[in-house]
Amino acid sequence: KxxxxxxxxxxxxxxxxxxxxxxxxxxxxxxxxxxxxxxxxxxxxxxxxxxxxxxxxxxxxxxxxxxxxxxxxxxxxxxxxxxxxxxxxxxxxxxxxxxxxxxxxxxxxxxxxxxxxxxxxRRRGTYLLQYPDDKTIRSVSGTTILEASRLHGIPHAAVCGGRGRCSTCRVRVLEGEEYLPEPSADEVRVLERVGAPPRVRLACQAVPSGNLSIVPLLPPNATVKDARRRNLDMAGQEREISILFADLRSFTQFSDKKLPYDVVFVLNRYFAHMGEAVEDAGGHLDKFIGDGVMALFGAKSDAKSGAQAALKAAHNMSRKLADLNAQLSDELDEPLRIGIGIHAGPAIIGEMGYGTAFGLTAIGDSVNTASRLEAMTKEYGAQLIFSEDVAQQAGIDFTGITQRETEVRGREEPVKIYVVNNAAEFAPSG
Ligand code: FES
Incomplete structure (x- = not known):
C-alpha cells in the first residue's frame, strides 16, 4: 500500500x-x-x-x-x-x-x-580555564579546551569542527602548560604547518589535567582563509620594522568647501593611489586614519629590505599623487599635498583588533616617532622626513640630502632626520 x-x-x-x-x-x-x-x-x-x-x-x-x-x-x-x-x-x-x-x-x-x-x-574532577578578559570557567576533566569553551558558551573559532585539521582553534598557553599532555604527531604537524611558536596548542586536541590560562589566537569568526595564514601574522612579536605615516595637507579646508559626495570621491581615489604605492613597494597597508595612511615595511622580510621598501613607497606615493592631481585638476582648486614620515625601529607587531576591525598592525615608540616625523613635514614645509635609523637600516648613502637634528616628543635623545622637499625626485637605491 x-x-x-x-x-x-x-x-x-x-x-x-x-x-x-x-x-x-x-x-x-x-x-x-x-x-x-x-x-x-x-x-x-x-x-x-x-x-x-x-x-x-x-x-x-x-x-x-x-x-x-x-x-x-x-x-x-x-x-x-x-x-x-x-x-x-x-x-x-x-x-x-x-x-x-x-x-x-x-x-x-x-x-x-x-x-x-x-x-x-564529573567523577574525574574539574579544572579551571582562564581567558584573557579574566573570565574563568570550570570544566570537567577529560574535556578539551575547545569543548570547555563551547560548554560554557564562550565563542571559539573551530573551522574544522574540532578535528585537529584547520588550526583556527589554536591558543597560546600562558600558564599551566605542564597540565597538558605532549601534542600528538598530528597536532605537531598542524602546528608546524602554520609556523606556531612554542606554547601554542590546538584547543580541540589539548585536554588539560589542571588549571590553565590561555589566549585564543584567532577571533571566533575566523574563516578557512585565516586558518591558512602563517602564525607569524597572528602572534605578537617584537621586530625591527619601518613605519610610514602619510597625511593630506589642508584637506579640511577642501572638505569644508565641497559636497560630501565629492570629498568621498576624491578621498577614495587618493586611498587607491596610496594603497597601490605601498603595495607596489612590498609594504603592508596597515590602516587609513581619516585622510591619513599608516603602512608597515619589513614585517614579513628583514629590517634592511623593510627600510628600503618604505623609502621606495614614499617615492611611489609622491609620484602617484602627482598623477592624481593631474587627473583631478578640474575638480581641485589647488593640488593635493601630502606629508610623509618614516622611522625604523623595534615595534610589537601582531594581529589585533576586534570583529571586522582585526588585522596586522604595530605598536610602540617607533610607531609614535614615525607619526611625529610625519607631523613635522608641516613645520619644515617638506614632503618627506625620515630618520637616520631608516637610512642606516636601508644601507643607503644620503649625502646631499638636507639633514637636521630635532627633538621628538617622547624621545630623550634628539633624532637625526633627513628632509626631502619632493619625494618623487628622490630615488633611493641600495
Ligand atoms: S578546530 Fe580545527 S584544528 Fe581545532
Missing part, C-alpha cells in the same frame, strides 16, 4: 540519510582550497538530488497504484513478481519490527553512552 505513513517514513529516511551525508562531506571538503569555488554547484546538487529522488519515488508510487487498478496489469505483475504468501508477508513484518527495535536500541545506547560519559567525567 502507498500510505501516508509509508510516504512520511520514506521521506524522513531519505532526509536523514542525505543531510547526514551532506554534513560529513561539508566537514571533509570545506578546508580544500577549491571548495569555495564549487560551493554554489555543490549547494545546487545538495538540493536537487534529494528533491528529484523524492519526486521520482512519489510519482512512481502513484503510477504503480493507478496501474494496480487494472486487473490485467495486476495479474501479469503478480505472476511476474511472485509475491510472498500470507505467511511470508507476516515474516517480513516481523523482520521489519525487529529492525526498528534494533535501531531504536542503538540510538538509545548512544544517548545513554553520553550520560555515562558525563557521570564518569
Amino acid at each position: 502507498f500510505t501516508n505513513y509509508g510516504v512520511a517514513l520514506q521521506t524522513g529516511g531519505l532526509l536523514a540519510a542525505w543531510i547526514h551525508g551532506c554534513i560529513g562531506l561539508y566537514f571533509w571538503l570545506r578546508l580544500k582550497p577549491w571548495f569555495n569555488a564549487i560551493t554554489p554547484l555543490l549547494f545546487a546538487l545538495a538540493i536537487l538530488i534529494p528533491v528529484g529522488s523524492w519526486i521520482g519515488f512519489y510519482a512512481g508510487g502513484k503510477e504503480a497504484l493507478a496501474l494496480y487498478e487494472n486487473p490485467e496489469w495486476r495479474r501479469l505483475m503478480l505472476a511476474e513478481a511472485k509475491p510472498p504468501n500470507t505467511e511470508g508477508v507476516r515474516q517480513i513484518y516481523d523482520i521489519a519490527f525487529v529492525m526498528r527495535v534494533i535501531i531504536c536500541g542503538l540510538v538509545g545506547l548512544a544517548l545513554s553512552g553520553r550520560v555515562v560519559r558525563y557521570v564518569l567525567e
